[in-house]
Amino acid sequence: MNEPSLIALEPSIGVTLTDRLFDALQRAIVEGEIPQGSKISEPELARRHGVSRGSLRAAIARLEACKLVERKPNLGARVVELSAEQLIELFQLREALEGMAARLAAQAMTAAEIDALGALLEQHGQQIEQEQGQAYFQQQGDLDFHFRIVQGSKNRQLIALLCEDLYHLLRMYRVQFGMRSQRSRHAFDEHCYLLNAIRARDPEMAELVMRQHVRSSRRHLEQALA
Amino acid sequence: MNEPSLIALEPSIGVTLTDRLFDALQRAIVEGEIPQGSKISEPELARRHGVSRGSLRAAIARLEACKLVERKPNLGARVVELSAEQLIELFQLREALEGMAARLAAQAMTAAEIDALGALLEQHGQQIEQEQGQAYFQQQGDLDFHFRIVQGSKNRQLIALLCEDLYHLLRMYRVQFGMRSQRSRHAFDEHCYLLNAIRARDPEMAELVMRQHVRSSRRHLEQALA
């Protein structure tokens, strides 16, 4: 996205069949098209997607790595069950990880990245002002914002963890639990505080704000689920 | 381990061929038997282990999930490269995650678990006193200790993350970088501080001590690698 597209990119960005299968299944699971806890029949899925079982199994293995499905030997794979308890645990984890991301981002983000983040936030502000595109865009916007903070940390271990593994699991929870968050205005303000902390290059403040932000989401959830 | 063994355990704990392959390869990579950055030839490995390529590919997929190998489409899989930079990043991550684990463990560990942890530490103390079994046992002991803290957090997301994914990667770094830590005495003292904080049920103190502990390891590393 940032790099000029002329500079030698990875040789042969071959998109394999397993890749497409993985994307399709991931989307289907996140959207709830394949319901929670349901068993995944390899022959049936393979037939419905018109592929062999081998490719499908490879895709399922990746889903297992994202914790979207659980497989038991000789019993097959089931879509993960979403207990409210585990959702809370996931948010606890986010608090620690994204707090760390914010702290590092305050040190490592480039001026250009910070400006781009500011532009994104301004756009979000307008959308909220107009009270339109509420549900989907605001949620997607929230994810985008957090996504950029994580990228800004420049810690590859952390980026891989949050953006490749836990990201989809979080999206699944969001979609399936409804989460028509009435606190988007609140969240937007907190995002602005965080941007200010990053602009000021204040790591401690950035971590504090981010942790508080995630904790607010969690508390809001705990009430909604209780 | 804790549950009475009569209560219905999982039906059929079948150990599949892929499981054994995964374990063998994981060990080989962690021990450095298969060197860093080396390409993994599927036909050769399949032949050497006397299995089909299909099973091998499944095992490699799991290794990829642990971040022990990286695979690129049509180019094959390579054992991950261990840069000093990424090692530092991994320790930054550990600081956040294990700090969180310690905080939660101070709240959630049972009295029995805390006692067992104390017994383990006492044993470590004797080993250090006798200055015997230095290298291997002390490293293994350190991992065991951290392992139990993580388990004690009772946060399943965190446990899965640290004990199933990042654990082996950390072991790999330890083994391959030598890490004949001369600070075992230091580490032991810090473990004792942490145990005390947990005994006192003081979450904040526990997190502080753990973060400091991991940070010390990191600083020690940064000096050794500079």
Next chain:
DNA sequence: CGCAAGCAAAGTGTCAACACCTTTTCGGTT
């Protein structure tokens, strides 16, 4: 002599078939 195009070898991605395990159903027994 150097370089590009093309060819051969090796390797990965994909597929269909076989073997073993699990579950269900059917028949026999108490």
Next chain:
DNA sequence: AACCGAAAAGGTGTTGACACTTTGCTTGCG
């Protein structure tokens, strides 16, 4: 009629073979 055991059906684990991509080498041309 209910329960136990065995056979059949469905599903997963594993295998070997085929198709396409990449790589290294050879060959022909500048």
